Amino acid sequence: MHKNYPSHVTKEQFENIRSILENNKKKTKPRNLDLYEVFCAVLYVLKSECQWRMLPKNFPKWQTVYYYFQIWSKNSDKEPSTWQVILKKILVRKVRINNGRKEQTSFCIIDSQSVKNTDTAKNKGYDAGKKISGIKRHIAVDSQGLPHAIYITTAEKKDRNSAIIMIENEKENLSKVQKILVDAGYTSEKFAFKIKTIINANVQVIKRNELHSFVVLPKRWVVERSFAWLEKCRRLWKNCERKLNTSLQMVVLSFISILLKRS
Structure with a gap:
């Protein structure tokens, strides 16, 4: 080369x-x-x-x-992929320490992003709310926008159910989390109870209609910025992958490239 x-x-x-x-x-x-x-x-x-x-x-x-x-x-239910190990156990923790933070975060923001499929995608779903046929990217980031959990589903899956599965899959990595910030789409006593049961964290819902004016939701811009980072990679503008795991690894790889250039 x-x-x-x-x-x-x-x-x-x-x-x-x-x-x-x-x-x-x-x-x-x-x-x-x-x-x-x-x-x-x-x-x-x-x-x-x-x-x-x-x-x-x-x-x-x-x-x-x-x-x-x-x-x-390559990953499985028990073992994460090499990309996931690099991101969560090395780069995210290294960047947090360099920024004067602890290795594991005590605060997370959760959100999802619906993305259109190309014709090559094998797994498809329809998000009726956003009228998008494709997949959903679910992420949990800290106050700096660094990813601590990533989960990919087809677009018809509900945000609350997918967030619970994501937290369950990453409960070891999120064991220190005390507070999780979400938007109105995650409003549910059952959801809050499930999160409390899994990692003993409190859920705070930020609703736009409670702010009485059009403003950026407090702290919500952080997770939106993380999604914007992904758009620096043209392959992530749409879902080009046949399998959901490949879509997941591409998202993980995108964060790896960003954090490597910060190291």
């Missing part, structure tokens, strides 16, 4: 995650391929929205890049 694209991270930044990516695949012989080049190729696909087969020739072969992307994206 010779040409330096704007999507690239520096080699110094890549060293923060190199060991995890290298250890994810057992070596039966010395590796001749530089994983830095593979990682930059994956970022190029994410940022430019090009197809895997259309990777520029100065990157490794697209089959090789896609093969490694699949390995790093």
